[in-house]
Amino acid sequence: MKTIGVDVGGTKILCRLVDPETGKARGRTKARTPKSGPADVLASIAELVAKLDPDHEAVAIGVGFPGYVRPDGVVVHCTNISGWDQPIDVGPVLRKSTGRPVVVGNDVSLGALAEHRLGAGQGEQDLLAVFVGTGVGGGLILDGQIRDGDRGLAGEIGHLTVHTNGRLCGCGGRGHLEAYAGKAGIEREARRLAANGETSFLMDMVQNGSMKSRHVHQALEAGDPVTLRLMTEAVDALAQAIGNVATILDIRRVVLGGGMTDKFGQDFVDQIAASSSFGGFGSAKLQLRLAERMDDAGAVGAALLAADSLAPS
Ligand SMILES: [Zn+2]
Incomplete structure (x- = not known):
């Protein structure tokens, strides 16, 4: 069939x-x-x-x-x-x-369903899949089934608050994960810093065009301090939110996918796992895996x- x-x-x-x-x-x-x-x-x-x-x-x-x-x-x-x-x-x-x-x-x-059945989530009853791209999306599988929730909000990890009164999120809220870890949030912050005089190799490359994951990658490779700081904040924010969600739901495995994850690969996953900001009971209780179906x-x-x-x- x-x-x-x-x-x-x-x-x-x-x-x-x-x-x-x-x-x-x-x-x-x-x-x-x-x-x-x-x-x-x-x-x-x-x-x-x-x-x-x-x-x-x-x-x-x-x-x-x-x-x-x-x-x-x-x-x-x-x-x-x-x-x-x-x-x-x-x-x-x-x-x-x-x-x-x-x-x-x-x-x-x-x-998330594809990763659960046929990708990096195979063998687990429960799974959180986090997709880091332009924004940050999340999908939740509990007891083998998609859980969207009553209002479709279940798994929406991108809009968890990681900083009180923090950066403005695309949804209008403040301090949400997506504003720190999503590509659009990183770009907004890099542009704001540049407008305030803190220029970066990242913004020099992007100029008035739109920022791609590869620009972030190149700027990191070049050791651009602003990009390094922004990515550390992204990694810490992801670690905080993922750890908290995994703890409250007692999830054993979290899969990371999306365009940004694809660009940075296993190194990105390892950095998140090693972050001192990891929420809940920490990364030792959790298997953090790179998505397979990308x-x-x-x-x-x-x-x-x-x-x-x-x-x-
Ligand atoms: Zn938001």
């Missing part, structure tokens, strides 16, 4: 044909996420599915959205997709346009959800 997994992001939509038993994915279609509103996003998904699987080899489709998805499948809002500010029941629309059953979920939770976890997780929806309960 094959299913299709679709990962809808703020910048791109990725579509893969997956064997849900083995997690092997083949075929890949992708497109830029339309900026012209949800209807065009849904049309783009149907086009990508048709291109990936013209012979209807896949029996069902799973789609992960970057926002709050209600248990009944209604996508309430996606802050990263322009115009998605009203709840939309996407299932019936996509069922009609793709000709197959469609299930939907939150992209980060689905990434760039296709969201799509594979969506395909797993589609397969699960067909299984007799």
Whole structure:
């Protein structure tokens, strides 16, 4: 049996044909996420599915959205997709346009599901997956099941407070993890420092363009003191939040993925584990692992959800 997994992001939509038993994915279609509103996003998904699987080899489709998805499948809002500010029941629309059953979920939770079943979380009942990229997302698996929570907030580690009255977060709150460890938060702080006269090799490289993970990597390699300080703060903030969450939920394994993690690799994970800011009972009680599915976890997780929806309960 094959299913299709679709990962809808703020910048791109990725579509893969997956064997849900083995997690092997083949075929890949992708497109830029339309900026012209949800209807065009849904049309783009149907086009990508048709291109990936013209012979209807896949029996069902799973789609992960970057926002709050209600248990009944209604996508309430996606802050990263322009115009998605009203709840939309996407299932019936996509069922009609793709000709197959469609299930939907939150992209980060689905990434956590893929790591749990087929990646670095295998063998554990419970798992916290933390994705460090532009922001910081988290997905929670408890007793083998995705736990989104009543309001979709379960696992949202990026908005835990790590500094009272600290940096402004993209959500409007202050001192949240994402403002310290997410790429956008690091860039905001580096720009603020530069505007106040504390220039850095990082900002010299980026200038007016947008900062990429590779810029941070290069600046670190060059020994730029501002970047070094910002990354130490990122590592400490992650260690504090991860340790606290793992302690309160008694989770034994935490998986780290996302674009920034991908760039810095095992060294990043090791630094977090070694941080003196590690929350709760510390890193000795915890296995901190690098994600294995990295760039296709969201799509594979969506395909797993589609397969699960067909299984007799
Ligand atoms: Zn926040």
